[in-house]
Amino acid sequence: MKKIINIMWITTCQNPRFFLLFVVIFGLFPLVLSSKTWEVSEAENTNAQSAIPAEKIKLHDAQKVERGFDEILGKSRAICFVYFYPECPLCEKYTPVLARLIKEFEQQGIHFVGVVGEQVGADKLEKHHIDFTVPFPIYTDTGFLLANALSAMTTPEVFLMDRERKILYSGRIDDRFQQSSNQTNPGIVKSAEKQRDDLREAIMDVLSGKAVRVPKTIAPGCPLSRPELPKENPPSIAKPGDLKEDIKVTYYKDVLPILNRHCQACHSPGNAGPFNLVNYEDAVDWIEMGLNEIDAQRMPPAQIESDLEYTAAKPPNANEISKLRRWLANNKPKGDPASQPKLEPLQDSKAFRTDIGPPDIIITQPAPSILGADGNDVYRNIVFPFNSKITSRIRAIQYLSGNNAIVHHALFAYMPSTTLRQSEKEFGGTEGYSHPDDKMPGFWSEMKIGFKRPKPRDDGLLPAAFLGAYIPGSGQGILTPPDVDMLVPPETDFVVQIHYHRTGKRETSSSSIGIWFDKDPVEIIKKKSNFIYICGDFMAIPAGAKDFRIKGNYTLPEEANLMAVGLHAHFLCKWISLTAYVPGQKRPIKIIKQPNWNFDWQASYFLKEPMHFPKGTRFETEAAYDNSSDNPKNPNNPPQIVYNGETTLDEMLLPMLSFSSNSFIDPQNATFRNFTASLNASFVLRRFAEHNYKYVWKPDGTIVESPDYLVHGKPRTPGSAAKAIKPSGNPSTSSK
Numbered sequence: 001m002k003k004i005i006n007i008m009w010i011t012t013c014q015n016p017r018f019f020l021l022f023v024v025i026f027g028l029f030p031l032v033l034s035s036k037t038w039e040v041s042e043a044e045n046t047n048a049q050s051a052i053p054a055e056k057i058k059l060h061d062a063q064k065v066e067r068g069f070d071e072i073l074g075k076s077r078a079i080c081f082v083y084f085y086p087e088c089p090l091c092e093k094y095t096p097v098l099a100r101l102i103k104e105f106e107q108q109g110i111h112f113v114g115v116v117g118e119q120v121g122a123d124k125l126e127k128h129h130i131d132f133t134v135p136f137p138i139y140t141d142t143g144f145l146l147a148n149a150l151s152a153m154t155t156p157e158v159f160l161m162d163r164e165r166k167i168l169y170s171g172r173i174d175d176r177f178q179q180s181s182n183q184t185n186p187g188i189v190k191s192a193e194k195q196r197d198d199l200r201e202a203i204m205d206v207l208s209g210k211a212v213r214v215p216k217t218i219a220p221g222c223p224l225s226r227p228e229l230p231k232e233n234p235p236s237i238a239k240p241g242d243l244k245e246d247i248k249v250t251y252y253k254d255v256l257p258i259l260n261r262h263c264q265a266c267h268s269p270g271n272a273g274p275f276n277l278v279n280y281e282d283a284v285d286w287i288e289m290g291l292n293e294i295d296a297q298r299m300p301p302a303q304i305e306s307d308l309e310y311t312a313a314k315p316p317n318a319n320e321i322s323k324l325r326r327w328l329a330n331n332k333p334k335g336d337p338a339s340q341p342k343l344e345p346l347q348d349s350k351a352f353r354t355d356i357g358p359p360d361i362i363i364t365q366p367a368p369s370i371l372g373a374d375g376n377d378v379y380r381n382i383v384f385p386f387n388s389k390i391t392s393r394i395r396a397i398q399y400l401s402g403n404n405a406i407v408h409h410a411l412f413a414y415m416p417s418t419t420l421r422q423s424e425k426e427f428g429g430t431e432g433y434s435h436p437d438d439k440m441p442g443f444w445s446e447m448k449i450g451f452k453r454p455k456p457r458d459d460g461l462l463p464a465a466f467l468g469a470y471i472p473g474s475g476q477g478i479l480t481p482p483d484v485d486m487l488v489p490p491e492t493d494f495v496v497q498i499h500y501h502r503t504g505k506r507e508t509s510s511s512s513i514g515i516w517f518d519k520d521p522v523e524i525i526k527k528k529s530n531f532i533y534i535c536g537d538f539m540a541i542p543a544g545a546k547d548f549r550i551k552g553n554y555t556l557p558e559e560a561n562l563m564a565v566g567l568h569a570h571f572l573c574k575w576i577s578l579t580a581y582v583p584g585q586k587r588p589i590k591i592i593k594q595p596n597w598n599f600d601w602q603a604s605y606f607l608k609e610p611m612h613f614p615k616g617t618r619f620e621t622e623a624a625y626d627n628s629s630d631n632p633k634n635p636n637n638p639p640q641i642v643y644n645g646e647t648t649l650d651e652m653l654l655p656m657l658s659f660s661s662n663s664f665i666d667p668q669n670a671t672f673r674n675f676t677a678s679l680n681a682s683f684v685l686r687r688f689a690e691h692n693y694k695y696v697w698k699p700d701g702t703i704v705e706s707p708d709y710l711v712h713g714k715p716r717t718p719g720s721a722a723k724a725i726k727p728s729g730n731p732s733t734s735s736k
Contacts, residue, residue, distance in 0.1 A: 051165040056149035059115065059139035062125075067139065069165060077109030078162050078206055080199070082136065083147065084114055085155040086128035087285070088222035089274030092504035094156050094173050096374035099135040105203050110160075112136040117147050117155075117224050132504050147224060154221035158199050160206065169202035171217030178220055178632050190600065195637045222289065249327040250335025251280050258320045259283065260343045262300065262313070263290070265472075271349050272404040272472030284332055291324060301471060301601035305593040309608045352398055352514040353476050359398070359514030361386075365441060368510040369500065371406050372435025377501045379432065379648075382442040383420045384494040384513050391461065394486040396516040398477025399470040399496060403509035408499040409471045409602055412513065415464040416454050417493045437506055442495075460667040461489040465531045466656055468604040469566060477514070481563070481610060484660040485518050486529045499600070527660040530560065534578075534621050535675035536644070536653025539682045540689075541572065541627045543639040548625040550653045554671060556617045560659040561610035565592050566603070568654040571633045572625040572642060573597040578655050581618045591619070599633070599648075610660060621655045641689065644682035652679075 057069035073079050082098060084091040102112050114136045116125065125138060141147055150159050150170070160169040172178075174197045177190055198217050205212045249255070259267075259277045267273030267282075276282045277290070293299035300313045316324070327333070352359050363384040371378065386392075401407040423443045432444035454463035467486075468478045480486050494513055518526075536550040567576045577593040592605060627639050635649055636642070642651045654675060659665060687693065696706045 052149050052161070052167070054165065057146055057165065059113075059141055059146060061137070061139055064140075072113060072139070073111060073163065075109075076111035078160060078168065078203075079111045079113060080203075081146070081150070081159040081161065082112060082114050083117060083152045083155050083157045083159075083224065085116065085118060085222055085224075086120060086124055087275050088155045090177060090221045091156045092132060092274075093374065093502060095132045095134060095504045097173055099133070101200060101203070102135045104200075105207075108207055110203055110207075114138040115141050115146065117141050117144055117152070144224075152224060154219050154223055156221055157219035160199070160202055160212075162206075167215075168206055169199065169212050169215050170219075171198060172219040173197075173199045175217075178218075190633070225285075248333065248335075249323050249330065250333045250339065251283060251327070252335040252337050253339040253341075254323045254335075255283055255287070255327050257341055257343060258316055258324065260346075262316050262320075264346055265313075265349075268346060270404060272401075272407070280334055287324060287332075288328060291321070291328075294321065297596050298598070301598065302594065302603040303596070304605060305590065305595060307590045308592075308611060310592075310605045311608055312603065312605050347476075349401070349404055349472075352400060353396075356396060356479065356516055360517045361515040362512055363494065363515070364512045365402075365496075365510055367441040368402070368508045369440040369498070370437055371440075371500050371502060371507045371509070372433075372437035373505050374502050375434030375438070377408070377499060378434075378438060378440070378444075379497060379499055380440045380442050380444055381423070381495050381497045382440070382511065383424060384496065385417075386414075386488075386493050386515075387417045387491055388488070389490050391459075391490055392488040392515075393518040393522075394480075394488055394515060395518045396477060396479040396514075397467060397486070397494075398514045400512045400514065401470070401472075401509070402511040403507055404472060405503050406500050406507045406509055407470075407472075407511065408501045408600060409469060410496050410498045410511075411466065411469050411602065412494060412496040413464065413466045414488050414492045414494050417491050419454055419464070420493050420495055435502075456668050457489060459489070460664045461487055462531060462664075462666075462669055463489065463492075466566065467531075468564070469602055471601060471603045478564075478604075478606070480529060481660065483526050484529055484563070485526045501600075527561070527662060528664055529563075530659040530661055530665050532657045532659060532666055533671040533675050534619060534655045534657070535671075535678050536621070536623065537678070538653070539644055539678075539685050541625050541642045541651055543636075543641050544628050546626050546628045546630065547574075548627060549622060550625065551620065551622045552653060552655075553618055553620045554657075555619075556613055556615055556659075557665055558615045558661060558663070559613065560661040560665055561612050562591070562607065562657060563610045563660055564604055564606045564658040566605070566656040566658075567592070567594055567597075568602060568652065568656065569597060569599070569623055569625075570648050570651050571599050571635055572627050572631065572651050573599070573653075574624045574626050576621065576623040576653070576655065578619060578621045578657075580613065581620065583614060583616045597623070619657065621653060623653045625651060643686050644678055645686075646679060 054069050057072075059067055059072065061067055069079075098112065106112065112135070114134065116138060117140075120140075128134065129138065146152075150167070152159070156173060158170065158173060159167055161167055175195050196214075198214060201214070202212045263273075263277045265271065267275060267277040267286075269276060269278070275286055277286060290299065294315055297303050297315070300315055302312070303315060304310070304312065352362070363386065365382045365384060369380065369382070397412070399410050399412055401410070427443035428441075429444075430438070433439075457463050470477075478486070496511065496513065498511065500509070520526075532554060534552045534554045536552045538550045541548045565578060567578075569576060575593065575595050575597050578591040580589040580591050582589065627634065627642055629637070629639055642649070644650065644652055646652070693706060695703050698704055
């Protein structure tokens with residue numbers, strides 16, 4: 001029986017049309033679902049039990065005075081050495097976490113000490129100490145005496161040591177960031193949700209007199225640079241074929257131009273990159289890690305494969321990567337500054353584009369966004385009041401970040417002003433915050449931007465539409481071709497869903513959008529901009545599924561020109577593709593494929609030139625999902641059934657296509673209505689699977705709304721239960 005139910009369940013997940021049959025056959029019969037037990041893969045759970053020799057524990061304080069172990073430990077019960085580097089992004093993010101641990105445990109005898117291994121100037125250390133309010137004393141280990149004894153490899157990496165100098169715990173602070181176990185795609189992976197506070201758990205074990213349950217983990221972060229040790233990082237060693245040309249590669253002549261073309265738009269002062277790549281010292285520190293990210297196709301972010309030409313940034317080519325490797329293999333020669341070629345000026349990320357003149361209107365968010373030092377990322381929908389009384393013909397729109405350090409990406413759209421006012425009223429509170437300092441205008445609604453369904457308009461204009469995305473380094477916004485108008489209906493506002501990520505200190509941001517109107521006479525007939533949604537055809541992803549495929553399709557009802565593509569899924573997605581099948585052509589067209597989907601890097605991809613597609617062209621999308629314990633981004637531990645839904649704990653497949661055409665190709669917004677219908681069907685399935693019934697019978701025969709009724713996995717608002725209803729007949733079931 002269990003096998004039969006599982007087969008029916010998977011069939012239903014893959015094809016919603018079987019859902020009604022499933023319900024009819026099984027009714028309210030409990031679903032028996034198989035799932036794989038979550039297995040946490042840790043490093044070898046052993047630490048060396050022999051004491052570290054006292055002569056190996058010699059550090060220098062801020063006055064460059066040598067201090068030994070007993071002097072540093074004092075009367076404390078144990079000491080926690082924290083290896084860190086001032087410019088390492090993870091060190092910055094974890095500084096407030098360490099501050100909380102110090103506040104909790106310092107009085108209980110756990111002493112925290114910061115240790116810097118690399119040569120760092122006193123001014124840089126002092127600035128970092130002030131900017132991030134570093135809560136512990138900082139010592140230097142520039143000879144790597146202690147680092148070698150501890151086998152320290154990264155920053156931040158912690159070592160909890162008792163008074164006998166035995167290591168009780170070593171590794172990461174928590175599992176928010178993990179070292180990828182994928183050998184073909186190594187690097188640091190951000191978890192969807194933090195599952196374990198490893199250092200805190202270890203300290204609690206020590207204070208309770210127990211053996212540390214997990215004494216060793218792998219610490220992700222920035223590698224410690226030991227001049228006396230051979231480099232083990234593959235990018236620092238020339239690969240076969242890299243050294244065919246006997247040409248000396250230098251920083252000024254070869255490396256700097258590559259960084260200027262591919263990296264500095266983000267990795268420069270005031271921009272989104274967590275470290276700079278603007279001078280020789282920066283390159284020496286970070287190129288090796290940068291090559292790791294390029295090899296893993298994580299940098300530049302949101303890389304794609306396609307048969308078409310897009311304006312998106314491209315990674316360094318094979319020749320450029322070869323030059324970087326040769327430079328590393330030859331000990332990073334600086335070269336002659338006079339050999340530096342002319343560099344392209346960097347785009348001013350704090351100013352609007354100038355190639356089409358200044359914006360006609362600039363709208364700034366109603367109040368600044370304040371983001372606390374640490375906690376979960378915040379997704380906030382900020383409303384930018386527009387509310388024109390007439391239909392607006394827009395040529396271009398650009399989002400301008402108010403603080404590149406914390407604005408990870410943004411998705412912008414327009415919606416009816418009344419809808420947005422109601423959203424601010426319902427969801428404008430503190431939900432979604434995780435730090436006392438968090439304070440922002442707008443509303444939080446579980447990633448529901450644009451997913452409300454306003455009524456179709458009589459004039460054929462879309463009442464609401466997604467417009468595009470902003471990611472660092474691609475801040476030019478949306479510019480339509482000269483023969484196309486972006487039509488925004490009256491009584492409409494713009495809304496921008498901004499993904500804020502934390503830096504380790506309190507930050508503020510006040511973003512703006514610029515709008516350029518089409519100034520051509522209205523008598524000039526132009527093509528209309530359309531937005532089409534292709535929703536994935538599924539209802540749920542079974543727990544444990546490692547390669548669950550979801551598909552969707554859309555057929556053009558009339559000829560149109562494709563201008564841009566946007567992709568959307570959540571944390572379980574591995575890759576997304578979109579293919580076009582043109583009538584009369586045997587070979588399909590690869591519109592786009594993102595081989596390494598990352599929820600944190602969502603972008604819009606604009607074609608260099610719009611591509612014409614005839615009536616009857618079929619667009620098919622496919623994506624693969626990993627709902628197993630092997631996926632470090634899985635927000636559920638252990639894995640659970642994941643439904644087609646709007647929140648980030650749900651999943652979806654929703655490519656979005658921007659077309660231009662002579663008339664509106666979806667005037668009734670049918671593609672979006674299909675998407676919301678699929679969400680509703682999945683929600684009904686979830687109710688049956690979880691025995692989550694909206695109404696219950698009371699012993700006196702009345703029907704009331706269940707106080708435990710869940711909406712998309714969340715309890716309904718307390719105190720909002722409907723008034724009891726007296727049924728006209730005898731109840732035949734206990735719930736509905």
